[in-house]
Amino acid sequence: MGQLDRGRRSEAERLVRSLETGQVSRRQFIGRATALGLTFPTIAGILAACGDSDSGGSGGTTGGAGGTATAEGGAGDLQAITSKVYPDGITSDPEYKGPNGGSRVAFLPEDAYEGTDEKGIRKWVCYDFTADKPYRIAFAHFSAKWDLSVEMAARAERAIRAMGCEPLIFDNNFDADQAIKNVDLIVQQQADFVVEAQIFPDANKAIYNRLEAAGIPSGYYAVEGPEGALFQDAGNLRMCTALGEWLGEYARDNWDGQVDLVMLAAQPRAGTYVAEREVGYRAGLKKVLPDLPDSVFVEFDSQGLLDESQKKAADVLTAHPNAKHIIGCGSNDDAAVGIVRALEAAKRATTAAVAGQAGQASAVEELKKGGDSPFKVSAFTDIETVPWLTAIGILELMGGEVAPVNFLPFYLVDADSVGSFPPQAGTLG
Amino acid sequence: MTAEQTARPPQRVSADDGGAAFAARLAAAPLARLALAYAVLVAVFAVTADHFLTTDNFLNIGRATAVFGIAALGLTVALIAGALDVSFGAVMSVCGIVAAERIAAGAGVVTAIAVALAVGVGLGLVNGALTAALRLDPLIVTLGTLSIFGGWAFLHTNGAPTPASSEAFAKVGRGETLGIPTPVVIMLGVAVVLAVLLRWTSFGQRCYLVGDNARAAALVGVRTAWVRAAALAISGATAALAGAVMVANAGVANAGEGERHLLNAIAAVVIGGTALSGGAGLIAGTVLGIAVLGTIDNGLNLLGVSSTWQDVLKGLIVIGALVLDRVRRRDP
Numbered sequence: 001m002g003q004l005d006r007g008r009r010s011e012a013e014r015l016v017r018s019l020e021t022g023q024v025s026r027r028q029f030i031g032r033a034t035a036l037g038l039t040f041p042t043i044a045g046i047l048a049a050c051g052d053s054d055s056g057g058s059g060g061t062t063g064g065a066g067g068t069a070t071a072e073g074g075a076g077d078l079q080a081i082t083s084k085v086y087p088d089g090i091t092s093d094p095e096y097k098g099p100n101g102g103s104r105v106a107f108l109p110e111d112a113y114e115g116t117d118e119k120g121i122r123k124w125v126c127y128d129f130t131a132d133k134p135y136r137i138a139f140a141h142f143s144a145k146w147d148l149s150v151e152m153a154a155r156a157e158r159a160i161r162a163m164g165c166e167p168l169i170f171d172n173n174f175d176a177d178q179a180i181k182n183v184d185l186i187v188q189q190q191a192d193f194v195v196e197a198q199i200f201p202d203a204n205k206a207i208y209n210r211l212e213a214a215g216i217p218s219g220y221y222a223v224e225g226p227e228g229a230l231f232q233d234a235g236n237l238r239m240c241t242a243l244g245e246w247l248g249e250y251a252r253d254n255w256d257g258q259v260d261l262v263m264l265a266a267q268p269r270a271g272t273y274v275a276e277r278e279v280g281y282r283a284g285l286k287k288v289l290p291d292l293p294d295s296v297f298v299e300f301d302s303q304g305l306l307d308e309s310q311k312k313a314a315d316v317l318t319a320h321p322n323a324k325h326i327i328g329c330g331s332n333d334d335a336a337v338g339i340v341r342a343l344e345a346a347k348r349a350t351t352a353a354v355a356g357q358a359g360q361a362s363a364v365e366e367l368k369k370g371g372d373s374p375f376k377v378s379a380f381t382d383i384e385t386v387p388w389l390t391a392i393g394i395l396e397l398m399g400g401e402v403a404p405v406n407f408l409p410f411y412l413v414d415a416d417s418v419g420s421f422p423p424q425a426g427t428l429g
Numbered sequence: 430m431t432a433e434q435t436a437r438p439p440q441r442v443s444a445d446d447g448g449a450a451f452a453a454r455l456a457a458a459p460l461a462r463l464a465l466a467y468a469v470l471v472a473v474f475a476v477t478a479d480h481f482l483t484t485d486n487f488l489n490i491g492r493a494t495a496v497f498g499i500a501a502l503g504l505t506v507a508l509i510a511g512a513l514d515v516s517f518g519a520v521m522s523v524c525g526i527v528a529a530e531r532i533a534a535g536a537g538v539v540t541a542i543a544v545a546l547a548v549g550v551g552l553g554l555v556n557g558a559l560t561a562a563l564r565l566d567p568l569i570v571t572l573g574t575l576s577i578f579g580g581w582a583f584l585h586t587n588g589a590p591t592p593a594s595s596e597a598f599a600k601v602g603r604g605e606t607l608g609i610p611t612p613v614v615i616m617l618g619v620a621v622v623l624a625v626l627l628r629w630t631s632f633g634q635r636c637y638l639v640g641d642n643a644r645a646a647a648l649v650g651v652r653t654a655w656v657r658a659a660a661l662a663i664s665g666a667t668a669a670l671a672g673a674v675m676v677a678n679a680g681v682a683n684a685g686e687g688e689r690h691l692l693n694a695i696a697a698v699v700i701g702g703t704a705l706s707g708g709a710g711l712i713a714g715t716v717l718g719i720a721v722l723g724t725i726d727n728g729l730n731l732l733g734v735s736s737t738w739q740d741v742l743k744g745l746i747v748i749g750a751l752v753l754d755r756v757r758r759r760d761p
Contacts, residue, residue: 145685147589269737301736305689306679311493315730318486319479341678344603345492345610346485361590361681368594 130164131394138191139390140170140182142198149197152221152386156195159387163394172196176203183207187214193393197221201271204229217396219389224273230402232389234381234410236276237283240329243355244284246377246412247327248292250353257289261323263316265302265309265335274331277357281329302335306362309338310345317346328354333363333378340366340375349374359413367418377414459702463717470721474728481731488610494697494723495612496675498716500687501694501701502619503667505715506627508698510660511640511707512567516556517668517694519578521687524549525672526582529593529682538597545669552578553665557658567657575688582684591682602677612674616719619667624712626663636660641708696743697722700750721746 139156142149153169160167168191172179179198186194187210194216196207204225211218219230251259262285264278278299286292298316302309309330317323326348330336336356343349352374356363359380366375385408396402411417475482500517507514524545531541552574559570593599604611627633638646639656647653668687675690676682701718703710722743729739 143588145583145588147587150588268735300730303736307493307496307675310678311489311726312730312736314489314493315727318483318489319731321480337679341603345489361592361683362679365592365594365680 132398135165135192135394135397136168136190137165137390137393138168138170138186138189138194140172140179140186140194140196140198142172143174144171145174148383151383152197155383156387156390160390163391165390165394172198174199176200179203180206180210183210187211187216191216193390193397194218195221195389195393196225197223199223199270201273217393219393221386221389223271228404230389230392230396230404230406232392232406232408234379235407236273237280238407239357239379239381239410240277240280241284241287242280242410242412243357243377243379244281244286244329245288246284247281247329247353247355248285248288250376251285251325251327252288254353255325255351257291258325259285259289259292259296259327260325261316261320262292262297262327262329263313263339264297264299265313265328265330265339266299267304267331267335268301269303270331277331278329281355285327302331302338304332304335306334306338306341309335310341311338313339313342314345317342317348324348324351326352328352328374330354330356332356332358333360336375336378337362337366340373343374355379357410364418367413367415370415373415377412379410380413381408381410460711460714460717463700463702463714463721467717467721467724470724470728474724474731478728478731481728486727486731488613490720490723490727491613491616492610493726494693494719495610495616496671496678497690497693498616498697498719498723499612499619499671499674500664500668500690501697501715501719502616502623502712503664504694505698505701505703505710505712506623506636507567507657507660507664508703508705509627509640509707509710510636510657511643512556512560512571512657512661512664513705514553514556514571514661514664515568515691515695516552516571516575516578517664517671518688518691519575519582520549520552520665520668521672521675521690522582522682522684523552523578523672523687524669525676525682525687526586526591526684527669528598528673529591529676532593532595532598533591538595538601541598542601542670542673545673546666549665549667549669549672550662551665553662553668554658556665557654557661560657560661561654567661571661579685579688586682586684588684593676593680593682598677599680600677602674602679612678615670615674619670620712620716623663623667627712632656632659637708639707640704693722696747699747699754702750702754704754705751 137160139153139160141153141156144150153171157167157169168186168189170182170186172182176198179196179200180203183194194211196204196218197220198204198207201223204220204223208218208220208226208229217230218225219232221231222233224231251257262281264281266278267274282297298320300309300312300316302312313328317326326343328336328339328343330339333356336354339354340349343352343354353376354374355377356375357379359378363375363378366373367378369375388406388408392402392406471482480486500521504514504517527548528541528545531544532538536544556567556571556574559565559574560567563570601611601615606614627636635646635651635656638649638651639653643653646656671690672687675686679686697718698710698715699705699718700721701710701714701716703714725742725746726739729742
């Protein structure tokens, strides 16, 4: 984790310098500092040290029915957290456009937790928040066939109960038709708010329309809904930009910035939001290595699958026999490991660096190999943050103002840190 | 119909016949026709795609096709016996998980693969027993067991991946034997064994007979249910082996992984000339079918053609192969 912490520190230092020199506004500073995981006391301290203290960040209010609260309010109060996260104008990033075309974006700060529970699971402060009514909150998760999805649903269920509401859990079974059928049941059971987690962007639009017709507000997790709909994710663009920067720094530090080939194992059939991963990788790499020519980038359809990615990457390597310093960017971890397998088979793994995201088991196994594997880094999101969207929905039901796009923290995990990162699944027992 | 009838070698050509007659007879032999088509395919990519005609690239093709290829070879035997086994993808998933669990429990590579093979054979026999007991078309039975076996894989693992972190096991999926990727060596070994089985054993001949006309086979004393059950067990065994190789390459077993190989394996068998109705086909044809599919993927990748177009092209080739098969069988 040392290298990662150093990377984040240096990014924070750059940000502070930008604030000092006036390159970023105070508003932009707060948004970006929150994204970097700086706590609000730290941000407030920096702002105070850098000049006047009129940011409004510490005194922001929400329009929620629960009344106003200050950012320094009790950490166990959802209102306090929301005022930290998205009071008007505080954490909005006006430069961000998408995935829904909106520019009001919220970030969940790392200090939205307090301690751990008896099982060692980090305790989310929203558990101390109680809704004004026992709303019926539906959570339709990706599939019971995916362990992580089951864990997400379990956490959502626990959080919904903790907030004094009634959970309705549905299994979308990785199937658009099933997801749409579930909507009929959700409407029948008169849910007050729905969180949808399923993988087909077009199906989300149909789901949104059905729910809207029934007068039920909804939020979408990981795969975007229609424009303007509530959305929560780690943010493909920001996450993969960070990974791209990491890889760029690796190339700069180890290869003198010389990169001959960048393989982007994409998922073009997964929609525009997922495509932001490749945009992020490119942006991150170019940020660190601005002279990197476009000609070194080769994008292929990995379908997010290990063997498909391996096959395509092997062919790309065949087509570029003289490429020595090679970077691999996986749309997810399986796609990244596919690149790794192709590099190994071509005996070109020693001068390669590969990144992925999602915290899949294949990545964990690769990262555990340490220096023996070209798989260098992956971005993991924190499963404990999944229920946040349910809280945002409840806040909206209570009349609160919420940001349409909400970003969660993520972690860059490398060989040093993979052993200490909490498991993504299996923690609820 | 016997193997000799379906895969009759070209008759000796005398000098008087001339080149045209030889070419005509060659073109009339399905296997030779496929080999010719493959040669044309290779020639086209050799001219149009840089770096296509290299040893490393052909090893790439082998590596990319080995997993579904191993499964396709066993499927060929089942299909020749008149049993279209669509459950093999789920058997691959189940047996991959079994192998990974054995490895995780500290078992050796041979033990892990042997247990996976035993499970694969067992599941194949379940298919055979259900087909005989329920007197149902094997396609219907294996459609059902595809869902049952696949569902069991998810229930057993709760959808969680099973790591198979063993260097020795990894070599089965990623290693090389005499400079050739080990999965390719395994695939070729399976091909030789099954080709011998079909060509030179009475069981092989019975597979053709049962597949061509089960009623006639029964009338001459062939135990058709047993033959089909054995053929399905062979399909289960190769699916198990393919599943183990798949997991050894990935390092992790996931429920649902094997099912993705369904289309490619069936396509390879069909392109290779095995009749969907049973009774005709050759292992050599399936090997060529595997090579055709792998080469198309590889050549189009090298040319930068999008994978969506590749899917379209593959679908057209499968339909074309089926149409050709039908036309050929109508010809006297």
